[in-house]
Amino acid sequence: MTSLLEPAAASSRANAPEPRPSRASLNAGRAITALLVIGPPLALAIALPLLWGRALNLTDAVLAAIFYLVSGFGVTIGYHRLFTHRSFRPVRWLKIALASIGSLALEGGVVGWVAAHRRHHAFSDQPGDPHSPHGYGAGPGAQLRGFAHAHVGWLFRGDVTSAERYAPDLLADADVRIVNRLFPIFAVASLAAPFFLGWTISGALSGALTAFLWAGLARMMLLHHVTWSVNSICHMFGKQPATQRDRSTNFAPLGVLSFGEAWHNFHHAYPRSARHGALRGQIDPSAAVIRLFERVGWVSDVRWPTAAQLASCNSA
Numbered sequence: 001m002t003s004l005l006e007p008a009a010a011s012s013r014a015n016a017p018e019p020r021p022s023r024a025s026l027n028a029g030r031a032i033t034a035l036l037v038i039g040p041p042l043a044l045a046i047a048l049p050l051l052w053g054r055a056l057n058l059t060d061a062v063l064a065a066i067f068y069l070v071s072g073f074g075v076t077i078g079y080h081r082l083f084t085h086r087s088f089r090p091v092r093w094l095k096i097a098l099a100s101i102g103s104l105a106l107e108g109g110v111v112g113w114v115a116a117h118r119r120h121h122a123f124s125d126q127p128g129d130p131h132s133p134h135g136y137g138a139g140p141g142a143q144l145r146g147f148a149h150a151h152v153g154w155l156f157r158g159d160v161t162s163a164e165r166y167a168p169d170l171l172a173d174a175d176v177r178i179v180n181r182l183f184p185i186f187a188v189a190s191l192a193a194p195f196f197l198g199w200t201i202s203g204a205l206s207g208a209l210t211a212f213l214w215a216g217l218a219r220m221m222l223l224h225h226v227t228w229s230v231n232s233i234c235h236m237f238g239k240q241p242a243t244q245r246d247r248s249t250n251f252a253p254l255g256v257l258s259f260g261e262a263w264h265n266f267h268h269a270y271p272r273s274a275r276h277g278a279l280r281g282q283i284d285p286s287a288a289v290i291r292l293f294e295r296v297g298w299v300s301d302v303r304w305p306t307a308a309q310l311a312s313c314n315s316a
Contacts, residue, residue: 037152040221043213056214059201063194063215067104071190072223074101075113076259076286083170084114087274088290088302092175099179103186106220107227111180115166120231121271122166124246130154130161131231134247143236151225151232191216226258234264241279242313243269250282260284270309278305279313 078098081087090098099110107113116130123129133150136142163171170176179186191212198211229251238249242265254262255277261267263277263284277284293299 037155037224040217043217056210059198059207060210060214063197063211064219067190067194067215068219068223070101071104071106071219072226072259073286073289074098074103075105075107075223075227076261077289078102079105079107079110079113080117080261081274081286081290083110083176084117085272087272088294088299090293090299091297094293094298096175096179099176100182100186103179103183104190105223105227106187106190107224109180109183110176111163111167111170112161114170115161115163118166119161121268124248124268125235126246130159132247133232133235147232147236150235151228154231190220194219226254227261229254230258230261230264234262238265240265242266245269252282256283256285260286266305266313269312270305272303273305273309274302275305278310 079102082090082095082098083102102110102113120129120131125132125134127135131150131154133143133146136146136149170180194215195208195212198215199205199208201207202211233254234249234251235247236249238251240249246268248264248268250265251262260275260277260283263279263282266278267273267276274290275284275287276282277287290299290302294302
């Protein structure tokens with residue numbers, strides 16, 4: 001498994017076929033994906049004209065920020081730095097908690113998410129990468145097609161990544177398997193909780209609906225597009241101070257909003273590092289939370305950037 005956690009050149013594995021789902025399961029998956037991708041902006045487009053002047057209040061803003069932080073850190077610290085790259089070792093309850101709150105982001109179950117991301121690292125920007133924006137040509141139209149594929153188009157393809165091949169350690173973990181099976185419940189709870197909290201706090205159905213709109217749908221949509229932007233923008237635009245083995249880049253405008261994930265070039269150079277924004281001036285909120293967990297004794301064996309890794313980077 002270690003080879004899947006470090007940069008790797010494409011090999012004969014790139015030519016090995018991934019499992020193909022049945023037509024029924026493929027169509028069902030596409031329908032659910034379309035609902036999650038198209039539903040939130042459509043709901044906002046319908047609701048905002050109807051709620052003009054009273055669509056957002058302090059309660060909605062606070063709830064949206066809380067749900068964005070919780071579900072976002074669940075993905076960046078849990079799904080990505082813990083389960084995909086084993087950047088640290090958590091105590092058991094924290095492991096379960098991170099898998100659970102990562103599920104609230106509605107980006108899929110932890111096992112499938114990890115398998116796809118490990119495959120991305122194994123074949124980064126080469127044949128076999130499930131969401132590289134490259135390989136469509138050099139012209140503006142080809143670049144646009146590549147961007148659309150990397151950002152969201154790849155979700156609609158029937159290119160299933162084998163969990164048995166890329167995430168056998170998670171399949172062998174009983175705690176992770178249970179959380180993975182419960183993903184549909186977490187997904188419903190992620191949208192239902194803002195609705196009922198808004199109702200409870202405001203005492204009115206209108207408060208429930210606006211909380212659902214902002215802390216549920218809008219929060220989910222923003223987090224999705226920030227996550228997808230790491231696949232698309234951070235492989236097309238930005239700087240490469242740490243490695244040029246692939247097309248990964250750092251894109252500073254997304255640094256804070258992505259909780260440090262947009263410092264993507266250093267991450268591709270040293271995938272197991274718990275800190276992605278390792279250079280001067282690079283803010284990495286996820287690494288700050290991991291550092292806090294380390295200080296209170298909830299995580300150990302944290303893989304912080306080494307002096308040699310930092311010295312290998314240029315100042316770009």
